[in-house]
Amino acid sequence: MMMTKPEMMFRVAELEIDPQHLAAYRALLAEEIEASLRLEPGVLFLQALAEQENPARIRVIECYASKAAYEQHITTPHFLKYKQGTLAMVKALRLVEMDPIALAAKDGAFSR
Amino acid sequence: MMMTKPEMMFRVAELEIDPQHLAAYRALLAEEIEASLRLEPGVLFLQALAEQENPARIRVIECYASKAAYEQHITTPHFLKYKQGTLAMVKALRLVEMDPIALAAKDGAFSR
Numbered sequence: 001m002m003m004t005k006p007e008m009m010f011r012v013a014e015l016e017i018d019p020q021h022l023a024a025y026r027a028l029l030a031e032e033i034e035a036s037l038r039l040e041p042g043v044l045f046l047q048a049l050a051e052q053e054n055p056a057r058i059r060v061i062e063c064y065a066s067k068a069a070y071e072q073h074i075t076t077p078h079f080l081k082y083k084q085g086t087l088a089m090v091k092a093l094r095l096v097e098m099d100p101i102a103l104a105a106k107d108g109a110f111s112r
Numbered sequence: 113m114m115m116t117k118p119e120m121m122f123r124v125a126e127l128e129i130d131p132q133h134l135a136a137y138r139a140l141l142a143e144e145i146e147a148s149l150r151l152e153p154g155v156l157f158l159q160a161l162a163e164q165e166n167p168a169r170i171r172v173i174e175c176y177a178s179k180a181a182y183e184q185h186i187t188t189p190h191f192l193k194y195k196q197g198t199l200a201m202v203k204a205l206r207l208v209e210m211d212p213i214a215l216a217a218k219d220g221a222f223s224r
Contacts, residue, residue, distance in 0.1 A: 001146060002222045010161055012171065030214035034113060037216040045217035047173065049122055049210035058213065059124065061159065061173055063221075098161035101170065102142035104149040105157035105222040109175075110114045110215065 002103040008044070009070050010098040013060040021089040022056055029060070032082035040076065042069025045110070114215035120156070121182050122210040125172040133201035134168055141170070144194035152188065154181025157222070 017025045033046045042065040051057040064070040073079055129137045141160055148155045154177040163169040176182040185191055 001149075012161070026213050033214040033216050037113075037218065043218075044221050045215075047215040047217075048213035049124070049173075049215075050213055052209040052211055055211065059210070061161075063217075097164040098171070099164055099167065101138050101160035101162055102145040103157075103159040103161075103222065104145050105159075105175075105217070106149065106155075107223060109156050109222075110217040111219060 002100070002105075004100045004103070007066045008100070009062075009064040009067055010100055011062045012096045012098055013062065014092075014094040014096065015058045015060070015090055016092040017056045017058060018089050018091055019056045025058075025086055025089045026050075028082050028085050029058075032078055035078035036073060036076070039078065040069070040073055042066060043073055114212070114217075116212045116215070119178045120212070121174075121176040121179050122212055123174045124208045124210055125174065126204075126206040126208065127170045127172070127202055128204040129168045129170060130201050130203055131168045137170075137198055137201045138162075140194050140197050141172070144190055147190035148185060148188070151190065152181070152185055154178060155185055 029048055033048060036043045036046055044063040044065055045061070046063075047061040049059050049061075051059075064073065074083075145158045145160060148158055156175040156177055157173070158175075159173040161171050161173075163171075176185065186195075
């Protein structure tokens with residue numbers, strides 16, 4: 001189980017992408033997630049999934065070590081590249097702030 | 113990054129809980145998640161979060177090694193205890209099948 005701390009920040013981003021640009025959007029998002037985890041100690045997880053029935057509807061589950069880590073994240077070159085590169089591809093964006101109940105994963109699930 | 117395989121199953125469960133029973137529901141859900149990860153090799157992650165603005169709205173992000181692992185999961189005593197124990201607490205349940213785009217977490221994020 002993830003030992004959460006009150007200062008951690010959890011969020012679900014719900015996006016609707018222009019289907020014409022979906023492949024390009026997915027590539028930019030995957031690149032941004034890889035860079036964020038590799039370069040930023042305060043980005044604890046980022047998980048992007050697409051709805052099977054409507055792949056243009058994407059959800060990203062986000063966890064940052066603190067609000068400060070998040071504020072730092074959105075100033076990084078890799079985030080700004082993603083944000084600016086995908087602005088015209090995103091038809092709708094809803095950000096839902098979340099609180100953790102229980103988070104658990106197998107050891108190594110994210111490094112296999 | 114999580115190395116995903118085509119046979120893996122990803123899902124988001126969106127629940128609305130009767131606010132009167134929210135504390136009991138959360139306890140049963142957390143117990144079920146802990147037992148599932150500990151006892152079932154085919155349950156790769158389960159992450160339960162509540163919306164800050166409406167804590168009775170809960171989302172569970174689920175990942176199973178295969179459809180067979182999921183079918184097994186829903187026959188386990190710990191799942192059945194959760195399912196039967198919470199049936200009257202759940203006002204609405206929507207299951208959204210998902211496909212992975214990119215999933216990444218810090219090493220040890222889920223065992224700290």
